[in-house]
Amino acid sequence: LAKTTQPISMDSYEGQEVNITCSHNNIATNDYITWYQQFPSQGPRFIIQGYKTKVTNEVASLFIPADRKSSTLSLPRVSLSDTAVYYCLVGGGNAGNMLTFGGGTRLMVKP
Amino acid sequence: DAGVIQSPRHEVTEMGQEVTLRCKPISGHDYLFWYRQTMMRGLELLIYFNNNVPIDDSGMPEDRFSAKMPNASFSTLKIQPSEPRDSAVYFCASSLGVLTREQFFGPGTRLTVL
Numbered sequence: 001l002a003k004t005t006q007p008i009s010m011d012s013y014e015g016q017e018v019n020i021t022c023s024h025n026n027i028a029t030n031d032y033i034t035w036y037q038q039f040p041s042q043g044p045r046f047i048i049q050g051y052k053t054k055v056t057n058e059v060a061s062l063f064i065p066a067d068r069k070s071s072t073l074s075l076p077r078v079s080l081s082d083t084a085v086y087y088c089l090v091g092g093g094n095a096g097n098m099l100t101f102g103g104g105t106r107l108m109v110k111p
Numbered sequence: 112d113a114g115v116i117q118s119p120r121h122e123v124t125e126m127g128q129e130v131t132l133r134c135k136p137i138s139g140h141d142y143l144f145w146y147r148q149t150m151m152r153g154l155e156l157l158i159y160f161n162n163n164v165p166i167d168d169s170g171m172p173e174d175r176f177s178a179k180m181p182n183a184s185f186s187t188l189k190i191q192p193s194e195p196r197d198s199a200v201y202f203c204a205s206s207l208g209v210l211t212r213e214q215f216f217g218p219g220t221r222l223t224v225l
Contacts, residue, residue: 032211043115043202043216044154087154092210098169099144099210101154 004090004102011108018075020105022088025069030093033064033071038085038104047086048073075107083109115217117203123223129191132220135184136205144214145178145188146202154202160186161210193224 005023012018024033032051036044048055050062050071061074075082085106091099116135124130136143144159158168163180171178175194180186190197200221204214 034211034213041218043204043219044214045216046213049211049213098167099156099159101156103153 004088004100006086006088006102006105008103009106009108011110012078013110014079015077018078018082018107018109020073020075020086020107021070022073022090022102023070024088024090024102027068027090028093031091032093033062033068034089035060035062035071035073036087036089038087044087078107078109080109080111083107115203115205115215117201117217117220119220120218121221121223123225124193125225126194127192128224129189130193130197130222130224132188132201132203132222134186134188134203134217136186136203137207137215138184140205140207140215141183142206142208142210142212142214143180143186144204144206145186146204146216147199148202148219149199157188159210190222193222195224198222198224 034049035047037047038044048057048060048062050064052064055062063072085104087104088102118133141162145157146154147157148154157170158178159166160180176190178188200219202216202219204216206212206214
């Protein structure tokens with residue numbers, strides 16, 4: 001069972017790049033790493049997913065080192081609306097690999 | 112599509128009562144997940160279904176919890192009897208194709224057990 005660990009909170013300012021790291025030392029061979037964003041009173045929303053190296057989409061980048069024991073979500077030029085809780089999710093590579101969420105990182109973007 | 116639909120959005124009940132939470136996944140999705148979120152324990156996967164069949168229920172806390180998916184359009188999570196420590200937000204999510212695919216979450220049901 002992959003245990004995932006994230007920083008509890010982070011502060012940033014508008015326009016800055018924010019990097020949030022998730023540790024998952026026991027990740028299984030076929031497991032994927034997925035990041036979600038959650039606003040108050042809403043369900044989590046998918047941001048990005050990866051297996052290894054680097055993945056980029058229109059809102060974020062995901063960096064995964066070769067050993068895959070950690071991953072870093074990168075948000076370029078954050079705005080106030082990026083204030084939310086960010087979760088990494090690890091698992092699902094095989095039917096028996098439980099999906100495990102990290103504890104979440106509360107990002108506060110200041111003006 | 113309306114997205115994942117959950118009902119009720121809020122439920123307040125007394126200890127010992129039966130509680131049933133309902134979920135309608137996105138049409139065509141073949142995976143359905145039930146999660147529980149609390150301040151203390153964060154987001155926990157309780158159970159997931161594939162093609163209406165329960166695949167992994169190892170996250171279900173105890174026998175008081177049960178989940179069913181009688182058809183592709185409907186699932187229930189039942190707690191009987193409910194206890195104050197069951198107070199949480201319960202999310203349903205669905206996805207298409209493979210277990211690792213992007214999950215679409217519903218708005219959640221906030222359960223308060225007095």
